[in-house]
Amino acid sequence: xxxxxxxxxxxxxxxxxxxxxxxxxxxxxxxxxxxxxxxxxxxxxxxxxxxxxxxxxxxxxxxxxxxxxxxxxxxxxxxxxxxxxxxxxxxxxxxxxxxxxxxxxxxxxxxxxxxxxxxxxxxxxxxxxxxxxxxxxxxxxxxxxxxxxxxxxxxxxxxxxxxxxxxxxxxxxxxxxxxxxxxxxxxxxxxxxxxxxxxxxxxxxxxxxxxxxxxxxxxxxxxxxxxxxxxxxxxxxxxxxxxxxxxxxxxxxxxxxxxxxxxxxxxxxxxxxxxxxxxxxxxxxxxxxxxxxxxxxxxxxxxxxxxxxxxxxxxxxxxxxxxxxxxxxxxxxxxxxxxxxxxxxxxxxxxxxxxxxxxxxxxxxxxxxxxxxxxxxxxxxxxxxxxxxxxxxxxxxxxxxxx
Numbered sequence: 001x002x003x004x005x006x007x008x009x010x011x012x013x014x015x016x017x018x019x020x021x022x023x024x025x026x027x028x029x030x031x032x033x034x035x036x037x038x039x040x041x042x043x044x045x046x047x048x049x050x051x052x053x054x055x056x057x058x059x060x061x062x063x064x065x066x067x068x069x070x071x072x073x074x075x076x077x078x079x080x081x082x083x084x085x086x087x088x089x090x091x092x093x094x095x096x097x098x099x100x101x102x103x104x105x106x107x108x109x110x111x112x113x114x115x116x117x118x119x120x121x122x123x124x125x126x127x128x129x130x131x132x133x134x135x136x137x138x139x140x141x142x143x144x145x146x147x148x149x150x151x152x153x154x155x156x157x158x159x160x161x162x163x164x165x166x167x168x169x170x171x172x173x174x175x176x177x178x179x180x181x182x183x184x185x186x187x188x189x190x191x192x193x194x195x196x197x198x199x200x201x202x203x204x205x206x207x208x209x210x211x212x213x214x215x216x217x218x219x220x221x222x223x224x225x226x227x228x229x230x231x232x233x234x235x236x237x238x239x240x241x242x243x244x245x246x247x248x249x250x251x252x253x254x255x256x257x258x259x260x261x262x263x264x265x266x267x268x269x270x271x272x273x274x275x276x277x278x279x280x281x282x283x284x285x286x287x288x289x290x291x292x293x294x295x296x297x298x299x300x301x302x303x304x305x306x307x308x309x310x311x312x313x314x315x316x317x318x319x320x321x322x323x324x325x326x327x328x329x330x331x332x333x334x335x336x337x338x339x340x341x342x343x344x345x346x347x348x349x350x351x352x353x354x355x356x357x358x359x360x361x362x363x364x365x366x367x368x369x370x371x372x373x374x375x376x377x378x379x380x381x382x383x384x385x386x387x388x389x390x391x392x393x394x395x396x397x398x399x400x401x402x403x
Contacts, residue, residue: 036204109251136163311342
C-alpha cells in the first residue's frame, strides 16, 4: 500500500491576510532568526529594556492630550511646506566632494557616497498605514517622483513599521535592479511583494554586506517591529553604518537613546554625516524614540564625544505621528546643537547638500509655518513634550517590557 502524503492546510484567515501586512518568516529564514544572538524567549530583544506603550493607568491622560484641540492645531504646519525647486537638476550633477544627502521627507534619504547611490527607508506612499484610505497622510508632496529618481544601487530598510517600509514604494522598486539591505526577517515581507531572493541582503546586528563598492552594516537600535496589532517580534530593527572608500555615514532608523551609540561610533565611525531620528517622542513611551536633545547626544556619542561631522534630523515634518508641535523637532535640534558647537543641516524636502563643505542648509524655513512662530517651543534634555506615534497607538495593547 502506497503511503499518502498530505500538505499542511493554510489557515483561512492567513489566506485573507492583506498584502500590506507582509509575511511571517518561516523555513530557513526562521531557523536563522532562532540562531541569532539577539533572539531569545521567542522574540528579538533590545540592547536595553523598553516599554512600548503607555502604562494602563496613564491611558486617560494620553487620550486627553491626544484629543486636545489646541494641541491638534499645533501638530500641523499652518501652510504649504516648501520643497526644493530643482531637486532633479541638482541630482543630475555628481557631488563635487563625493558625498551628498537629499532628504525626501520623514526618514527617507538619498545618499550619494563615493560613486554609489543608497536610498534609506523610502516612503513615497500617500499614507503610512495598511490602507490607502485611512491613517496618517503625507503633509507635503514627494520632492521627486520615484520613477524619475534614477538608478539606485541599494535600498536600505531600518525596520518594518509603515512609515519606514511602504508597500507601494517597494513594489515599484522591485521592478528595478536595486539590491535591498534589510534587518533579519524583513526579507519575508519583500519576497511576498515581488523582490527576488537573490537581491536581498538580510543582516543581523553587526553583520555587513558589500554592494557597489560600499560596506553596509546593520547596527543595534532600541525599538520594536510589526505591521499588525498582534505581532511576534520576529523581524529585527536596526540602524545602519555605511562606509565607502572615502566617506562614512550613519542612519539611525527609529530608536530610543541607549549607550550603544558610543560603541557603534568606535567600531564604524567617525562619520562625515549622521541622519538621526528626532521626532515622535513621548513621555508616555520614552524608550523607543529620541527627543532632539537625545538625538544630538547620540550624534556626539557616535563621534567619540566630539562635535565632528554634520547631523541631519530625520523622522519629522512629513507625517503627523506625534502630539508635540509640528516644528518642535527642528527647533529642538537647533537649540541642542548650539549648546555643543555641532553642525546641523535642516534642509527643505528635496534639498541636496554636501556635508563636508561649508555650505549647509541654514534657513529656518519651518518657522513661518508654525502655529506660534514668534515663540516656538523646544524640548530640552530634562523635559519631553507629550507625543505619540500612530504605530504606538495601534500597539497600545503591548504595554509589557521587552528586555
